[in-house]
Amino acid sequence: MTGVDEATLAARAGKGDADAFGALIELHQAMARRVAYTILEDREDADDAAQEGFLSAWRAIARYDPSKAFRPWLMQIVVNAARDLRRRRRVRAADSLDTISPASRDNPAREAGDIDLGERLRAALATLPERQRLAVVLFDAEGYAQAEIAALLRIPEGTVKSDVFHGRRALRRVLSTVKEEWDE
Numbered sequence: 793m794t795g796v797d798e799a800t801l802a803a804r805a806g807k808g809d810a811d812a813f814g815a816l817i818e819l820h821q822a823m824a825r826r827v828a829y830t831i832l833e834d835r836e837d838a839d840d841a842a843q844e845g846f847l848s849a850w851r852a853i854a855r856y857d858p859s860k861a862f863r864p865w866l867m868q869i870v871v872n873a874a875r876d877l878r879r880r881r882r883v884r885a886a887d888s889l890d891t892i893s894p895a896s897r898d899n900p901a902r903e904a905g906d907i908d909l910g911e912r913l914r915a916a917l918a919t920l921p922e923r924q925r926l927a928v929v930l931f932d933a934e935g936y937a938q939a940e941i942a943a944l945l946r947i948p949e950g951t952v953k954s955d956v957f958h959g960r961r962a963l964r965r966v967l968s969t970v971k972e973e974w975d976e
Contacts, residue, residue, distance in 0.1 A: 802862040805853050813853060817846050820863060823934055824870045830929045831874040833918055841877045845870035861940075868944050871926070916966040923947070924959035931956050 796812075798819065804812035824845060829838035849856075849869045856865055917925050926945060930936040931952075938956070942949040 798862055799858065802856065803858040805862075806856045806858050808854070810850075813850055816862060816866070820866055821846075823863075824867065826934065827867055827870055827926070827930070828874040830917070830925055831871065831922060832878055833914070837877060837881065838874070841874035842870055844877065845873035848873060864936075864940055864944050871944065912967065913963075916963050919966055920959050920962055924955045924962070927952050927955035928959035928963065932960075 796815070798816065801812045801816050805816055821842065824842040825835075825838050828841040828845070829835060832838050832841060845866070849866050852869070856862070917929070920928065923945065927941055930941045930944070931938065936944070938949050938952045941952045945952070
């Protein structure tokens with residue numbers, strides 16, 4: 793289905809065209825997994841939530857309004873699937889042994905100067921409340937407009953602006969140690 797625009801694919805999918813829906817999923821699957829990971833902080837759970845979101849979207853495709861953008865509609869479904877999965881997993885949650893391992897300051901790799909910036913960023917994002925984390929990732933990493941994020945999260949646009957501002961400020965605070973370590 794190369795050369796077919798997203799609006800055409802979405803309209804065809806809305807009429808039950810499974811191939812058109814598959815093409816839309818291919819376009820958005822990486823973003824869906826990243827958004828789910830932002831909520832779940834576990835790659836396997838994020839994949840599960842994205843898949844569940846895709847299935848839910850397929851089941852609801854007849855209710856999709858092709859006059860509106862497909863991506864926010866799909867991402868809302870994925871966000872809901874990730875939140876549902878997180879709720880279900882919390883019921884069965886048990887503390888991992890990793891949570892009682894020695895403090896990160898006792899990590900020999902860090903003492904040797906081996907700083908994994910990606911892991912530090914993921915850890916810093918994990919310190920943010922979910923809504924701030926989603927707002928920052930959707931705005932800064934995924935390129936959503938604040939109005940789109942507001943619609944996706946069903947919150948006022950001003951709240952999105954505030955969440956991005958406060959989330960970035962908290963990340964700067966948490967990640968300031970990384971800069972200090974690099975400067976040493």
